[in-house]
Structures are given as structure tokens and as C-alpha cells.
Amino acid sequence: MSGADPWAEAFAARHRLRIRYETPLPGRVPAYKYDDEHGPVVVLDSALPPERQHFSLAHETAHVLLDHGDEIAPEEELAANRLAGELLLPDPLFSEHTHLPLRELKAEFPHASFEVIARRRLAFAPGVLTIVDDMRLTRRLVADDFAAPPRPVPAEWRLIERCFRERADLDDSGEGIRLHGTYVDEGRGVIRVLLVTEEA
Numbered sequence: 001m002s003g004a005d006p007w008a009e010a011f012a013a014r015h016r017l018r019i020r021y022e023t024p025l026p027g028r029v030p031a032y033k034y035d036d037e038h039g040p041v042v043v044l045d046s047a048l049p050p051e052r053q054h055f056s057l058a059h060e061t062a063h064v065l066l067d068h069g070d071e072i073a074p075e076e077e078l079a080a081n082r083l084a085g086e087l088l089l090p091d092p093l094f095s096e097h098t099h100l101p102l103r104e105l106k107a108e109f110p111h112a113s114f115e116v117i118a119r120r121r122l123a124f125a126p127g128v129l130t131i132v133d134d135m136r137l138t139r140r141l142v143a144d145d146f147a148a149p150p151r152p153v154p155a156e157w158r159l160i161e162r163c164f165r166e167r168a169d170l171d172d173s174g175e176g177i178r179l180h181g182t183y184v185d186e187g188r189g190v191i192r193v194l195l196v197t198e199e200a
């Protein structure tokens with residue numbers, strides 16, 4: 001009942017686990033894993049977009065690699081998310097591309113979502129990632145060792161609004177910062193702008 005997903009199959013084979021597909025999953029989780037006599041099995045929700053499935057697969061794989069038990073502590077979830085990003089976008093392949101704009105990075109790593117790519121990029125290119133969905137602030141992540149206010153400053157909002165209005169990726173700079181906005185409409189009913197703020 002699943003569509004063939006060569007990326008997921010290759011990833012699973014590399015990490016010696018198997019994939020099963022269901023939808024919806026019990027408890028509305030995006031994925032879960034169990035062990036049978038042949039080893040770990042990751043169950044994915046076939047109704048989710050492929051990038052979401054891939055992140056869930058990498059996240060469950062991270063739990064296996066980190067030897068987490070059935071009761072998962074909050075800090076173990078964070079560790080699994082971090083490792084999932086590294087498994088999806090491995091170094092040094094990824095870090096060789098982090099000078100590229102987000103849209104070109106996405107073309108280079110199509111199996112991962114814009115958000116996963118942008119979050120991972122923060123580890124290599126210090127700055128701020130602001131994610132706005134339908135003109136509402138969803139997330140603002142500040143890289144370690146980077147100083148930024150918790151809410152977007154007026155210049156950031158102006159570029160975000162222009163991206164929504166012009167439905168385009170846009171740049172701006174000034175006052176020691178450089179801004180790059182990426183406009184994402186994947187036909188799923190939500191329009192997203194990811195704004196990267198870096199030192200000029």
C-alpha cells in the first residue's frame with residue numbers, strides 16, 4: 001500500500017532496519033518503531049509528505065543508534081532530532097554546500113524539507129532562521145554565539161512581507177545584516193517564508 005520510495009529504502013538498508021507503511025498511525029504519531037526477530041522496524045505514515053516521512057525515519061533511526069529505550073526522555077527527543085538532521089544531511093557533503101541559497105540547497109538535497117535544511121545550515125552558517133506561515137511567526141531559531149532579538153526586527157518583517165506579496169525569493173541588506181527570504185508554496189494549503197539573517 002506504500003508508494004516506492006528509493007531514498008527511504010536506501011536509507012533503511014544502510015542503517016539495517018526495515019520500513020512499514022500505515023495510515024493513520026495509533027495516537028496520531030508521525031512514526032514509531034519496534035523490534036522483531038530480524039531487528040528494528042520503523043512504521044511510517046504513508047499519508048504524510050515524503051520529506052516528513054524521511055525526517056521521521058531519520059528520527060526513529062537516531063533512537064536506534066543512540067540506544068534509547070521505550071521510555072524516551074525529553075532530552076533524548078532533542079538528541080534524536082539533532083542526529084536526524086545529521087543523518088539526513090551528512091557532513092562533509094552538506095557543509096560543502098552551505099554557501100548556497102536555501103532554494104539551491106533544497107535542489108541538492110530534495111529528500112529533506114526546507115525547514116530541516118535551514119535548521120541544519122544554522123550549525124555551519126551562524127545567523128537566525130525565522131519561519132513564517134501565512135504571515136504568522138512559527139519559529140525563530142538563533143544559532144549559538146549569534147546575538148539577535150527574540151522577535152523579528154522591522155527590516156526582517158518588511159522582507160518577509162515582500163516575499164509573501166511578490167511570491168518570490170528576495171534579498172535585502174543594511175545595518176550590518178544580510179537577509180535572504182525563501183518563498184515556499186508546496187500546494188499544501190500553507191504558504192511559508194523562511195528568512196535567513198546573517199552578518200553582512
Ligand SMILES: [Zn+2]
Pocket residue numbers: 059063072077080
Ligand atoms: Zn522520538
